[in-house]
Amino acid sequence: MTAPLLSLRAISKSYGQIHANQGIDLDVAPQSIHAVLGENGAGKSTLMKLIYGVEQPDDGTVVWEGEPLSLASPAEARRKGIGMVFQHFLLFDTLTVVENIQLVVPGRKADLMERIRTFGRDFGLEVDPLAHVHALSVGERQRVEIIRCLMIKPRLLILDEPTSVLPPQSVDKLFDTLRRLRDGGVSILFISHKLEEIRAICDRATILRGGRVTGHVDPREHNAHDLARMMIGRDMPEPMPALPQSGGEKRLEIIGLAYRPDDPFAVPLSNISLTVRAGEILGIAGISGNGQSELAALISGEAVLPREQRDRIYMMGKDVGTLDAAARRQLGFAFVPEDRLGRGAVPEMSLVLNSLLTAHPLGLLRHGLVDKAKAKAFTNECIRQYDVRTPGPDAEAGALSGGNLQKFIVGREIMLSPKLLFVAQPTWGVDVGAASAVRRRLVTLRNEGMAILVISEELEELFELCDSIQVLHHGTLSPPLVTRDTRPEEIGRYMIGAHPSRGKALA
Numbered sequence: 045m046t047a048p049l050l051s052l053r054a055i056s057k058s059y060g061q062i063h064a065n066q067g068i069d070l071d072v073a074p075q076s077i078h079a080v081l082g083e084n085g086a087g088k089s090t091l092m093k094l095i096y097g098v099e100q101p102d103d104g105t106v107v108w109e110g111e112p113l114s115l116a117s118p119a120e121a122r123r124k125g126i127g128m129v130f131q132h133f134l135l136f137d138t139l140t141v142v143e144n145i146q147l148v149v150p151g152r153k154a155d156l157m158e159r160i161r162t163f164g165r166d167f168g169l170e171v172d173p174l175a176h177v178h179a180l181s182v183g184e185r186q187r188v189e190i191i192r193c194l195m196i197k198p199r200l201l202i203l204d205e206p207t208s209v210l211p212p213q214s215v216d217k218l219f220d221t222l223r224r225l226r227d228g229g230v231s232i233l234f235i236s237h238k239l240e241e242i243r244a245i246c247d248r249a250t251i252l253r254g255g256r257v258t259g260h261v262d263p264r265e266h267n268a269h270d271l272a273r274m275m276i277g278r279d280m281p282e283p284m285p286a287l288p289q290s291g292g293e294k295r296l297e298i299i300g301l302a303y304r305p306d307d308p309f310a311v312p313l314s315n316i317s318l319t320v321r322a323g324e325i326l327g328i329a330g331i332s333g334n335g336q337s338e339l340a341a342l343i344s345g346e347a348v349l350p351r352e353q354r355d356r357i358y359m360m361g362k363d364v365g366t367l368d369a370a371a372r373r374q375l376g377f378a379f380v381p382e383d384r385l386g387r388g389a390v391p392e393m394s395l396v397l398n399s400l401l402t403a404h405p406l407g408l409l410r411h412g413l414v415d416k417a418k419a420k421a422f423t424n425e426c427i428r429q430y431d432v433r434t435p436g437p438d439a440e441a442g443a444l445s446g447g448n449l450q451k452f453i454v455g456r457e458i459m460l461s462p463k464l465l466f467v468a469q470p471t472w473g474v475d476v477g478a479a480s481a482v483r484r485r486l487v488t489l490r491n492e493g494m495a496i497l498v499i500s501e502e503l504e505e506l507f508e509l510c511d512s513i514q515v516l517h518h519g520t521l522s523p524p525l526v527t528r529d530t531r532p533e534e535i536g537r538y539m540i541g542a543h544p545s546r547g548k549a550l551a
């Protein structure tokens with residue numbers, strides 16, 4: 045075998061009592077696409093941070109291109125030719141795309157802008173170099189991260205769940221890009237929970253469980269079911285069957301909504317109509333950046349309609365367009381935002397305090413003071429029911445692995461027993477076992493009569509969950525399509541604006 049590009053031996057890293065990585069051995073071959081897979085909290089991100097110099101191992105050795113390597117910082121890693129795209133974006137919101145890139149890539153602004161456009165065209169990573177990052181969707185932000193990384197011409201590129209926010213078309217394009225990079229001499233470490241993707245693109249895979257390596261395999265020689273079992277140590281649960289629909293009362297109704305946000309980079313919405321009834325899951329499909337954040341803000345109450353726009357958004361039969369988020373929650377509305385660290389949770393605060401953010405009406409406050417025992421009990425229950433892997437309720441939200449924090453936020457909102465639940469990207473970054481548990485839970489709640497609205501870029505997820513699907517494209521919403529009568533390609537055509545016949549659309 046040719047000498048590995050990167051070789052790890054007996055690498056360990058602990059955070060206090062948590063052994064995030066223990067005695068890890070890993071060889072990355074030149075010109076390979078190497079998957080690292082494992083459940084939420086298995087230690088994947090920690091290992092990548094060690095390789096990229098964000099953190100230093102407590103123990104073990106790293107050999108890079110035949111030489112011992114000890115990295116003090118990511119800047120040093122980049123100089124050595126190691127680049128990384130993180131699961132949580134590291135961009136400055138108030139700067140433009142090109143200014144963010146200029147922070148790590150030397151060069152004149154005009155040249156960089158041209159290169160950004162070229163990357164966009166060549167790799168399907170289109171983004172306006174002069175757009176401010178705060179105005180970009182999650183998907184677009186990720187594109188900036190990927191472009192920024194490719195610009196340093198890495199020898200090893202680490203991608204932490206790169207496809208989680210990309211639409212199917214861009215995933216294919218990204219994979220073409222990655223294959224081209226590999227053929228050109230770059231190795232890629234690829235973290236993903238999507239086992240089919242790993243099988244499609246990776247030539248090796250290392251499986252982690254509880255901070256240790258449990259196996260090295262060629263993923264092409266195993267089916268997704270086998271890989272899932274190696275990863276979670278048991279078989280995957282079956283999807284929960286949806287009971288026939290009851291045609292319950294309208295819990296959310298949006299009627300002919302048009303809205304132009306103040307922000308010049310935001311997507312104006314027009315002709316938005318939808319209805320979610322009790323006992324029904326409606327999914328909104330679409331490529332991010334087509335108005336999802338704007339629509340989500342209007343539904344959640346983070347943005348409110350001007351006074352003259354009456355009779356546009358109804359919740360539980362009440363016109364809520366001009367009401368703020370707190371007033372909507374009082375009506376029985378709960379919301380899981382897509383941006384879990386920015387809006388879903390406060391990273392520096394404990395899980396108990398994060399519970400209070402939205403669950404305080406459940407009697408967690410007494411005379412305006414926190415009822416510590418109750419708040420803790422609520423948090424423990426959420427941790428237990430949603431299998432949140434954490435040392436306990438006093439852990440800081442920011443110390444949880446990405447998928448575990450997502451499980452916590454989804455659990456917290458469901459435990460409010462809302463009449464109407466709105467979830468953006470319900471299983472983003474959640475491992476296959478936990479994702480399936482979250483979906484089963486949503487279907488159970490629907491069967492029990494909850495009205496649920498889901499925004500997701502994952503068509504498979506929408507097909508598994510939803511009774512009907514509408515597609516958001518350029519700020520307008522397609523008519524609802526009954527999921528069981530619709531093929532994914534039809535949704536795909538709406539996603540790119542090529543409208544199919546309206547035959548199967550509901551009135």
Ligand SMILES: Nc1ncnc2c1ncn2[C@@H]1O[C@H](COP(=O)(O)OP(=O)(O)OP(=O)(O)O)[C@@H](O)[C@H]1O
Pocket residue numbers: 059062063064082083084085086087088089090091433434442443444445446447448473475
């Ligand atoms: N800064 C930190 N402080 C304390 N604990 C941490 C810190 N970073 C990670 N951990 C813990 O280390 C363990 C491994 O976390 P890591 O983020 O590496 O998992 P992961 O496999 O990447 O998970 P996911 O798929 O959810 O992203 C988890 O138990 C996590 O809570």
